[in-house]
Amino acid sequence: MISGKFAITVHILSLLSKHPEDFLSSEYLAGSMNINPVLVRKEIANLKKHSIVESREGKYGGTRLLKPAKEITLKDIFCMTFETVHLGYAKNDPNPACPVGKNINQNLETLYTDINKNISGQLEKISLLEFTKDF
Amino acid sequence: MISGKFAITVHILSLLSKHPEDFLSSEYLAGSMNINPVLVRKEIANLKKHSIVESREGKYGGTRLLKPAKEITLKDIFCMTFETVHLGYAKNDPNPACPVGKNINQNLETLYTDINKNISGQLEKISLLEFTKDF
DNA sequence: CAAAACTGTAACAATAAATATTACATTTAC
DNA sequence: GTAAATGTAATATTTATTGTTACAGTTTTG
Numbered sequence: 001m002i003s004g005k006f007a008i009t010v011h012i013l014s015l016l017s018k019h020p021e022d023f024l025s026s027e028y029l030a031g032s033m034n035i036n037p038v039l040v041r042k043e044i045a046n047l048k049k050h051s052i053v054e055s056r057e058g059k060y061g062g063t064r065l066l067k068p069a070k071e072i073t074l075k076d077i078f079c080m081t082f083e084t085v086h087l088g089y090a091k092n093d094p095n096p097a098c099p100v101g102k103n104i105n106q107n108l109e110t111l112y113t114d115i116n117k118n119i120s121g122q123l124e125k126i127s128l129l130e131f132t133k134d135f
Numbered sequence: 136m137i138s139g140k141f142a143i144t145v146h147i148l149s150l151l152s153k154h155p156e157d158f159l160s161s162e163y164l165a166g167s168m169n170i171n172p173v174l175v176r177k178e179i180a181n182l183k184k185h186s187i188v189e190s191r192e193g194k195y196g197g198t199r200l201l202k203p204a205k206e207i208t209l210k211d212i213f214c215m216t217f218e219t220v221h222l223g224y225a226k227n228d229p230n231p232a233c234p235v236g237k238n239i240n241q242n243l244e245t246l247y248t249d250i251n252k253n254i255s256g257q258l259e260k261i262s263l264l265e266f267t268k269d270f
Numbered sequence: 271c272a273a274a275a276c277t278g279t280a281a282c283a284a285t286a287a288a289t290a291t292t293a294c295a296t297t298t299a300c
Numbered sequence: 301g302t303a304a305a306t307g308t309a310a311t312a313t314t315t316a317t318t319g320t321t322a323c324a325g326t327t328t329t330g
């Protein structure tokens with residue numbers, strides 16, 4: 001199972017970017033995705049930590065972008081929602097008496113670090129504006 | 136949660152590559168990883184489908200490589216074990232009345248396809264021999 | 271042929287992670 | 301003060317991964 005944080009956050013930001021002036025409620029955002037509003041609010045809490053959006057409480061409250069879609073990249077979203085992409089480790093406790101078991105996780109770690117650098121480089125080139133251009 | 140198939144398969148192949156002549160039993164392989172032998176046999180079944188290893192049943196049976204570690208790349212293993220890397224979709228059933236909900240999954244799909252091409256390109260350059268050189 | 275030591279695989283159980291829900295305190299507009 | 305929001309904790313549900321059990325089939329050896 002993959003955590004949907006990245007996809008949910010992209011979805012939230014896409015919607016906000018289409019209404020840059022308005023404070024959109026978590027219920028409205030959740031309705032577009034068919035998910036629970038609480039999940040939306042959790043991701044919004046994360047976005048606020050990174051100063052990507054601001055929220056207003058109380059009646060007529062909601063959330064809006066703090067910067068233009070052109071200035072937000074998919075890499076930003078990737079970093080805010082996913083620590084790293086990885087393809088699993090060879091178990092927490094491989095047999096230390098075996099030279100392969102002893103070292104393999106470190107090699108995998110290095111490999112995954114490289115993969116993440118690579119993905120970041122790719123995502124850095126795509127802005128939210130570009131990603132949503134045909135919506 | 137990430138499926139450990141890639142890591143388990145790398146581990147199995149690493150061990151086999153260190154004993155290229157011998158048929159190693161699933162119990163021995165599992166012992167090096169501290170996992171259940173049945174999981175090993177499942178991944179071996181997959182490797183056999185791709186003609187990377189051969190098995191011998193019965194007493195003194197086991198598995199060995201069909202080709203040198205130099206000729207197996209991490210991309211081969213990636214393709215055999217993971218269909219794709221992805222970062223989630225914006226739900227199975229986003230609201231079709233919303234232009235964002237209607238289109239976002241297709242855009243994500245395209246993005247993930249690109250990411251996978253990228254990862255494949257990177258993994259293609261690393262052979263099993265190289266990956267295991269300091270074990 | 272019988273015993274031992276394997277593979278192969280299906281069915282099921284256990285664990286862990288992601289997602290959803292409920293509940294309620296707090297804030298703000300009117 | 302009421303309605304409509306956010307914020308967040310606690311908990312339940314669902315789904316995916318991983319592990320286990322069980323047993324049929326294969327091969328070697330005596």
